[in-house]
Amino acid sequence: MTPTPALSPTPMRRHAFAAGARAMSPLLVGIAPFGMVIGVTVADSGMPPLAGLSTGWLIYAGSAQLAVIDALSAGTAPLVVIATVLVINARLLLYSGAMATPWRETTRGWRAVAAYLLVDPSFAVGVDGYEKRGPTPAGHAHYLGGACVLWLTWQLAMGIGLALGSVVPEGLSLDFVVPLYLVAMVVPKATTGPVRTAVATAAVAAAAGGVLPLHLGSATAIVAGVAAGLWRGRTTR
Secondary structure, three states: OOOOOOOOHHHHHHHHHHHHHHHHHHHHHHHHHHHHHHHHHHHHHOOOHHHHHHHHHHOOOHHHHHHHHHHHHOOOOHHHHHHHHHHHOOHHHHHHHHHHHHHOOOOHHHHHHHHHOOOHHHHHHHHHHHHHHOOOHHHHHHHHHHHHHHHHHHHHHHHHHHHHOOOOOOOOOOOOHHHHHHHHHHHHHOOOHHHHHHHHHHHHHHHHHHHOHHHHHHHHHHHHHHHHHHHHHHHOO
16 A cells, blocks of 8 residues: 655645644534624624724633623723733633643744634644644644634624624523533533543632622632642542
């Protein structure tokens, strides 16, 4: 049997980029409705459409965008809005720490773009790509393939939601899409005892922390979940 010839570097990167895009595709089923929810929220908030849509590329994080839109429409002080975004997006520090090793040998420009695109789904697809391909040009292309498709889908979904906002019945609450999307992201990854412990602990902490100001419940849930997962991992060795 004749062996398949090895791909040259450029076709290999293109192949990896396409693979990353395909890996992201199933997640878009939950992500696109989430983006539409934010577009509808912008339409209902009374904010200028351009200002609302700009959160999609300035902040680019669904839960933080919802918080900002609600806060700005309520006339919240800018410093409080900024603090809220920083707290909600604190989890991205953990993601960037995990990506530090595979990104170490890349250029600053590449890292800036990759970091901007780093959110929950792109992190999940990127980690899978680096596990299969290593910190190689192909691994980086795999990450960018998923991340770019996600970014484009997010902006498009927000625009559609904004356009449909005026015709969506007020009684049709689309907020349920957000927790369903998060559940779809987490459940397939909960395959080990430490991960399941972390997820359960974070869920309880998030529910209990719903009364905290500035959306501190999210940050509290992250810390509690990570701590519980690490503890479970040590006790099961």
